[in-house]
Every structure is written in C-alpha cells, then in structure tokens.
Amino acid sequence: MEKIKKSAESFKASPSGGGLEGAVKKIMGLIWMLLAPVIIFFLVKSAVHNIGSGGTKDINQPVPWVIIITIFTPIAIGLMIFGYYAMKGEYDHLPESSEEL
C-alpha cells in the first residue's frame, strides 16, 4: 500500500512522467534500442555489397566505409543507451537546474 502511495506521489510530482505520454516514451525507448543494431547491420551490409563491385564512386571504396562504420558504431551504441534510459523513464522528468545534473 505504501509503495502504491509513493508511486502515485511521484507520478503527481512529474509533469509529464505518467499516463499515456509516459508509456509512449517508454515503449518508444525499446524501438530506439532495437534501431541501433539495425542501422549498423544495414551499414555493414551496404559496405560489403558496394565495396569491390567494380564502381569508381566513393561508395565503392573501402576507406569511407571504414571511417563511417567506425564513427557510427559508437553513435548507434549511444542511441541504444538513449533508448535504455527512455525505457527506464529517465526522460520523464528533465533536470531544471544544474544541481540535478
């Protein structure tokens, strides 16, 4: 009972944390998490498909792909972490002063 009471209080305290909006934010968090490996998979697949296919464009050279995949992997991991935080409800309330950071 005490737990439910506390949870209701925290819901009231958070301006956008509860209800449908909060649920959507959390569900979408899962989508952001899943999106990250999908992006990397498609990048690697496109790289394999285009490198050495006989073309002379940038997309047919290995160097741009190595650079892009190297820089995109941490970004995709960042998207995954972002999704995880969103799923955990950490964006339900955004800090209003630096003391909260």
Place this chain on the structure above:
Amino acid sequence: MAAATEKGIGKIIFSSSLGTLIEWYDFYIFGMLAKTISVQFFPEGNATAALLSTLAIFAAGFLVRPFGALVFGRLGDLVGRKYTFLLTLVLMGGSTFLIGMVPGYKTIGIAAPLLVLLLRLIQGLALGGEYGGAATYVAEHAPPNRRGYFTAWIQTTATLGLFVALGIILLIKTNMSDAAFTAEWGGWRYPFWISILLVGVSIYIRLKMSESPLYAALKTAGTTSVNPIKESFGHRANFKMVLLALFGAVMGQGVIWYTGQFYAQSFLENVVKIEFMQNREILLWAIGLATPFFLFFGWLSDKIGRKWIMLTGMLLGVIFYRPIFGTLLRDANAKEWVEEHDKKSEMSLIESTIKGDTTFNVKTGLLIINNVDEQWEFEENKFIEKRKDTLIPAEGVIASASTNPAGSSTDFFLQVIPDSKPFYSNIELNNTLKWKFIFLVWVMIIFVTMAYGPIAAFLVELFPTKIRYTSMSLPYHIGNGVFGGLVPFIATLLATTFTNDPLVGLWYPIAVAALCFIIGALYLSNKIDKDVND
C-alpha cells in the same frame, strides 16, 4: 551575474560572429574548390593520392570535427572560452593560408597531397572547437530573455560563411579565364590567401575581448571542472542530456542544414544540370534573402520557446523536400521541352559545335560524330544538347569525309540521324523560372533557419557552465559533421541501389529528420532556462 550592456553585447556578438564566419568560410572553400584541388594535389591514376584525397574528404568532417569538439571543448572548460577560440581561429586561418601555399603534385610529388591532407585535418580539428566556444561565449553574456536572439547571430555565420565563400570564388572566377583560374599558382589559390587577412583582423578584434563573465566567476571561485570530458560523458545525468541533444535536436538540424544548402546546390548542378554561374546566383540570392530569418527565429524562440520552432523546421523538411526537389527537376527538364515543342520547331539554335572525336566507317559509308554540342534557346531558357550524329553522305562526299571528317560540312550529307538519347546540360533558366528556383531554395533555407536559429541557445541552456563547452560541442559536431555530412554519400548509395527514382537520395535526410522530430517531440522540454549561471 549581470549580462553585458546592449552596446557591449553588440561588440561581443560582432567579434565572436566574425571569427566564426571566417572559420566556416575557410572550411567551405576547400569543398567548393574540390575539383581544382583534386587536379592540383590528388591526380587521377595515383592510388596513394586517391587514398589521401578520400581521407581529406571523409576524415576531416567525420572523424576530426567531433575529435576537435572534444579537444577544444575540454580546453575551453579548463582554461577559458576566450583563449580557446582564439587558438582555433589561428589554427584554422593558418592552415587555410598554408593550403594556398602548397606547391602542386607536379612540383613536389606525393609531399603535396600529404601536406594538404594534414592541413585539412587541422582545419577540421579547429572547426570542431570554434562553434561551441563562440556560442557559449555569446550566450554567457546575454540576458536570459534575449539569449535566443543574440546567439542567433552566431547561427547566421555558417550560412554567411557559405555565402562569402561562394561570392569570393565567383568574383575571382568571373575576372579570369578558366585556364588562369585552374593553373598551378592560379586564381583558385586567392580565396585561401584572402583568409589570412580576414583571420588577422578577427584575431586583433578577439584579443581585445574579455573572458566570459560566467566562466570568469567560476574560475575566481575555483569551481571549474577538473575533468570536463569525464563529467560530460561519464556522469549519467549529464550524458543522458548529451544523448537527448544529439538524437532529439542536432541530428535532425544537421541534415536539414546540409540538404537545404549544400545538397540543393549539388542537386541543381549535377541532377538538374543548371549552368555553373546561374546555380551559384540562385543560391546566393536564396541565402541572402533567408539569412535574416535566423535572427527572427532566434528572437521568436525567446518568446515561445526553442523546441517547437526547431522541430517545425524539421517537419517541414520531411513534408516538403520531395515536392520541392521534384519541382526543381521537372521545371528545368530540357528533354521535356524538346519533346513537348515539336522537336525544336519553336526553339532557336544559337550555336552548333562539332568537338572532334569523329569516325568514318568505310564499309557502311557512315560518318559518326560523337560530340555534337548545340546550344538552343526556348522562351529565353538556354540549354546545350550533347549528342552523337550519324551522317549518311551524298555521292562523292565519302572520299573527302574519310580524309577530313571533322571538317566536313553537314550540307553534303543526305541525312543526319541524331542520337535518340541526347544529354542535356548547362541549363540557363529564364528570369521567371530563375526566381521560382530562388524562391524554392529560399523556402528550404527557411527550414534551416527554423531548425538552426534557436539551437545555440537551446544547447547552452541544456548544460552547466563548467562543462558547457565540451558537452554542447560534441553533439553539435556529430549532428552536423556526421549526420549532415553524410547526406551526399548516402544519397549516392541510395541512387546507386534504386536507380529509377532521381529523388531517392532525399530519403536519408527525410528519415533522419523524421526520427529526430519524433524523439524531440516526445522527450524535449519547451521550457526556456532563465538561469545559465549554474
């Protein structure tokens, strides 16, 4: 902490914006002169030079810019804003000037592309450190109710840098022949040399500036960050705001910025085939007329919040990119003009040139001219039709054609069969169409001003003073350098994979902007942080 007076803030904005504008100018001239630079430093057929060229294009934007954000962001939070962005200015101006001084590949061999690559990487590094410093510096001087408007001046610099770069190159190019411009020590080097003058003036002005009052206060109190990178990305509470800034705002803004200006220019030149000078003219007008809107949307963001202005810019891009680019492609379709107007009966032929490469087949008696260039005019629109003509000679002409095919007059031939697949280029639009195109590009730059105008104030308000430079610089340069910079690469990738749709390349910016819009709409707050002193 009291904000600067109205007169004082004017000086602060001017000196910060001038330096940032010059840095953007320096960064863009390399890209705009890429073709000439490639001929001078990265000759075709040399594998090492080709590799260095690819590195210069991709590594400077994708790897070094975010790295510069970290290096100089850290420095800015450790030693102060003023000296850090002075350093980035010196590095940028110095490396730009030196690119203009490197002898060509013909003179010093492989050392030429190596030096240019090194200098280009320094440019990327410096750019990574400049913007965050200038935006932070202005924001930390601005009163809370005018932060959006004052930082919007910094936001004009990227577009104005592009404007100045376009203008200077155009000015030099119109005053000399192509050969004089592209020679080893030709006119293409002037924009690089001009940079040192601009940077000199900017350094002089910036040296007179004082440190940001908020940072100076932290320094006096001894509460500056000891390890800004660790605090920015190692502390969960701050790191999650860095991620939110990137995925909910800057990622979408980056692709909108790039598509509305760079991609529009390259699309008009390479897909629509608008003539070189007119293409630049269209962009110059559109940029010039749209730039004040950076200030307008910065000002508006002080009244109604930053979030929905930025997100509306992205949403408009998502909705209107395909219709706008489709109109550009349809309205300047020379092939359609020819087909619709009874095979040129309503058009006037201005000039016809045979450019050699002519073969005569003795067995068939046919003369094939591979390069026929004809300039046509139609309702004051001009265009060049490049095609291959097959000529059937009249009796007695065969002998003369076989000895002097290029010089043979078509009058001696019974029939001329033009190539059924001619190639149309150098399209010069009439005044009405030209202004329609200026309007359409202007509309796309208005989307840029909406997404980009308020974003400096938004980023500044997201992070505390002691780690602000580091925290805002990295997402900004990933969003703009990586997501924005990838637009042409992914567009080529999509165009190669899906060959039937000339607008297929737009799906990348549309998808990124749509994703960013959803994330921003769900998770960002529209609240303006009144107090950035903390």
